Amino acid sequence: MDIQQLEGLVKQMTLEEKIAQLLQLTAHFHEGADNEGQVTGPMEEMGITEPMVTASGSVLGLSGAQAVIDVQQSYLKKSRLGIPLMFMADVVHGFKTIFPIPLAIGCSWDLELAEKSAEIAAKESAVSGIHVTFAPMVDLVRDPRWGRVMETTGEDPYLNGLFARAFVKGYQGNDLKEETDRLAACVKHFAAYGAPEGGRDYNTVNMSERQLREQYLPAYKAALDEGCEMVMTSFNTVDGIPATGNEKLMRGILRDEWGFEGVLISDWASIREMIAHGAAEDDREAAYRAIRAGVDIEMMTPCYVRHLPELIEGGKVDEALIDEAVLRILRLKNKLGLFENPLRAADPEREKEILFCEEHRSVSYELAAKSSVLLKNNGVLPLQAGANVALIGPFAQSNDILGWWSCVGEKEDAAPLAAALKERFDGTLAVSEGCGIDSMTPDQLEAALETARNADIVVLALGEESAMSGEGGSRTDIRLPQAQLELVKWLKKLGKPMAAVLFNGRPLDLHGIFDEADAVLEAWFPGSEGGAAIADILLGRVNPSGRLTMSFPQSVGQVPVYYNHFNTGRPMDPSKSDERYVSKYIDSPNDPLLPFGFGLSYTKFEYGGLTLSSGEMKAGEPVTVQVKVTNTGERAGVETVQLYVRDVAGEVVRPLRELKGFVQLELQPGESKTATFTLTEEQLRYHHSDLGFSSDPGAFQVFVGSNSRDTLEASFRLA
Numbered sequence: 001m002d003i004q005q006l007e008g009l010v011k012q013m014t015l016e017e018k019i020a021q022l023l024q025l026t027a028h029f030h031e032g033a034d035n036e037g038q039v040t041g042p043m044e045e046m047g048i049t050e051p052m053v054t055a056s057g058s059v060l061g062l063s064g065a066q067a068v069i070d071v072q073q074s075y076l077k078k079s080r081l082g083i084p085l086m087f088m089a090d091v092v093h094g095f096k097t098i099f100p101i102p103l104a105i106g107c108s109w110d111l112e113l114a115e116k117s118a119e120i121a122a123k124e125s126a127v128s129g130i131h132v133t134f135a136p137m138v139d140l141v142r143d144p145r146w147g148r149v150m151e152t153t154g155e156d157p158y159l160n161g162l163f164a165r166a167f168v169k170g171y172q173g174n175d176l177k178e179e180t181d182r183l184a185a186c187v188k189h190f191a192a193y194g195a196p197e198g199g200r201d202y203n204t205v206n207m208s209e210r211q212l213r214e215q216y217l218p219a220y221k222a223a224l225d226e227g228c229e230m231v232m233t234s235f236n237t238v239d240g241i242p243a244t245g246n247e248k249l250m251r252g253i254l255r256d257e258w259g260f261e262g263v264l265i266s267d268w269a270s271i272r273e274m275i276a277h278g279a280a281e282d283d284r285e286a287a288y289r290a291i292r293a294g295v296d297i298e299m300m301t302p303c304y305v306r307h308l309p310e311l312i313e314g315g316k317v318d319e320a321l322i323d324e325a326v327l328r329i330l331r332l333k334n335k336l337g338l339f340e341n342p343l344r345a346a347d348p349e350r351e352k353e354i355l356f357c358e359e360h361r362s363v364s365y366e367l368a369a370k371s372s373v374l375l376k377n378n379g380v381l382p383l384q385a386g387a388n389v390a391l392i393g394p395f396a397q398s399n400d401i402l403g404w405w406s407c408v409g410e411k412e413d414a415a416p417l418a419a420a421l422k423e424r425f426d427g428t429l430a431v432s433e434g435c436g437i438d439s440m441t442p443d444q445l446e447a448a449l450e451t452a453r454n455a456d457i458v459v460l461a462l463g464e465e466s467a468m469s470g471e472g473g474s475r476t477d478i479r480l481p482q483a484q485l486e487l488v489k490w491l492k493k494l495g496k497p498m499a500a501v502l503f504n505g506r507p508l509d510l511h512g513i514f515d516e517a518d519a520v521l522e523a524w525f526p527g528s529e530g531g532a533a534i535a536d537i538l539l540g541r542v543n544p545s546g547r548l549t550m551s552f553p554q555s556v557g558q559v560p561v562y563y564n565h566f567n568t569g570r571p572m573d574p575s576k577s578d579e580r581y582v583s584k585y586i587d588s589p590n591d592p593l594l595p596f597g598f599g600l601s602y603t604k605f606e607y608g609g610l611t612l613s614s615g616e617m618k619a620g621e622p623v624t625v626q627v628k629v630t631n632t633g634e635r636a637g638v639e640t641v642q643l644y645v646r647d648v649a650g651e652v653v654r655p656l657r658e659l660k661g662f663v664q665l666e667l668q669p670g671e672s673k674t675a676t677f678t679l680t681e682e683q684l685r686y687h688h689s690d691l692g693f694s695s696d697p698g699a700f701q702v703f704v705g706s707n708s709r710d711t712l713e714a715s716f717r718l719a
Helices: 003-012 015-021 040-046 050-055 065-078 102-108 111-127 147-151 157-172 209-216 218-225 247-257 273-277 283-293 303-313 319-335 348-354 358-371 417-424 442-453 482-492 530-538
Strands: 023-026 058-060 086-089 184-190 230-233 263-265 373-377 388-392 428-432 457-463 498-503 519-522 605-612 623-631 637-647 658-667 672-679 698-705 711-718
Touching: 003 319, 015 023, 015 050, 015 303, 015 319, 065 086, 065 348, 086 319, 102 111, 102 147, 102 157, 102 358, 111 157, 111 348, 111 358, 157 184, 157 209, 157 218, 157 658, 184 218, 184 247, 209 218, 247 283, 263 319, 273 283, 283 303, 283 319, 303 319, 358 530, 388 417, 388 442, 417 428, 417 530, 428 442, 442 482, 457 482, 482 498, 498 530, 519 530, 605 637, 605 698, 605 711, 623 637, 623 658, 623 698, 623 711, 637 672, 658 672, 672 698
Parallel strands: 023 058, 058 086, 184 230, 230 263, 388 428, 388 457, 457 498, 498 519
Antiparallel strands: 373 519, 605 623, 623 672, 637 658, 637 698, 698 711
16 A cells, blocks of 8 residues: 555544554454453453454464464454554564573674574564564663563663664564565663663663763664664653653654654553553543653553543544554554555464474574673683583573563473583583572482582582563562572582583672682573583583673672763772772772673683874774784684773763774684774764763773773874
8 A cells, every 4th residue: 555545544444443543452352362252351351342352453462373364364354444453472582483582692792693583583473473573672771680681782872772773674674565574673662661760670760861862762763773663662751751651752852853753652551550650640641641642552551442532522632643643553554564465474384384493493502602601710611521520500401591571482492401411411411400499408409419529520500590580570689599509609618610500681699609610601591592502612612702791790789880880070099999088889899790891712812902093083084993803722712802982071971981893803723813993073972961962072092802891092082
């Protein structure tokens, strides 16, 4: 259809049909779904009528080719104008083939592989009947207490923006109508959902508009610049106003300033939640505020369908707002080709061939291998051939390694670490659980100690169960559960070399493990092929190359702790640690345990010869930054060379370091390569106190190195 035909379709719709298009319901409301007569209960509870369901515009959470086909065909038989449904789901890090959690994907620093993972997720989803994914989540995060840090790519706005673009490109491709194996992407959660007070999910967010624009908005904008078709509102407040009813945010910035013409959808029940926030007295006022803000689709509450008609009839809401919203929804359905082919790529036979196929699993394996971060290694890894190894811990034989938001992925499809090691290792491997996730029996402990006594080296498999992170998974204590720390203490007494593998969804307080173990490998929740990938890293078949995209704190008391922070008027001099009246803790270092960008390898890299093409930069005349990197170790490896910049004095104080570029170098033993960066004046711009976006002339520092802490330094001036 062309735009005139779509507009004509809107004109044919009754007011009730138009408003129903703005309603998104789960499959339980629709005939044809395997709901076993469970439609009437939810309908009565929400005050939804059969005509509302018949005219509703989209379905949440249904997948499976035949199920989608059945619902779509049943729906179209009743639809007066033949407008097809859109099917949407949370396909966050894979559909059936599960990739590492997004925080882990960020630690790969591999944009091409991230894009490929989204492309595969789209392909598996599309053949199973899905049209839209509620991804990518690009919320900036600085607080590991918040459970949803697992769903983002980290604490840096620049890097998050790059991954946002990669995921959108992978999901959507170039043409949704022609490429039916792709999905429309929905960037979320707009805006600043990743900054809740206290790290508590759904909690208040409070920051200046300058900080919002400087740190939190860029990644959403990057996704939209890549052509992302949808945006989801966040649960939190922005400047005291719930995002879902925030006209300044949604119409002022998103629509008017950024020119977004796609579909805006509420998060689950977030329109009605304005009542609990204290921004609306009832459903009627919530509907009024949301439609005024420009929210097109209401997810799983009936505020629109029950109250927009009376608001329009009473002159409180212009029907033109409804027409705009409906047209945006129809345009997306048209882009997806649903008017010509309502079933799109849904195909039960092809579904059997594509889901969890070998090709997709191999990409999951590669991404798991590249996402794992070696945090510590005192020479005990990789494991020596023929060694006698004890694998001990609650994750030794656990297949709970997919992580939260694993869609239709099944734990049973994920090979545990023990099975993968047994398949690959030529030495002796003995396995013992040692303890549960958060409990230990005397028998478990004794069996673990006996297993360890007979070993040359102990490999610990520790972590959080998947439900300990993710949505609603906020924690005040981000250490490993006490039972696991007790297990480590008992095993330490045996004096055996110990290497720990961590399966978790957030940066942890590593006290009780980082200081006790000789090596620590952060595996995150590595996905369907995680067991195989981690086994190959432990055995040295894969050289770890992951680098952290979120700092690990010394303790939860430091949180929020992140690399790109401001200085203070009384910065601490490390050489004068006893000085009191400076910005410091008296019981902890200021710096995180492990900084942004950190990660070790089984080889060593040496940096030298940092040069700038000029000591002065002018507009239109970039400065070239070069550094020589040499592999001084005995095996090939990949080094992620990172470029940071500091504006020494700005109209608004600037962060001590900001990531401006990176390059991954693959180096053979003894090989040297030059990493080259081009630094432009545009990269030095920032939001001033008047929210203007420009650079300041003056001194700048350049830092290049293996992470945000360990760098070489040079300087230049911006004329």
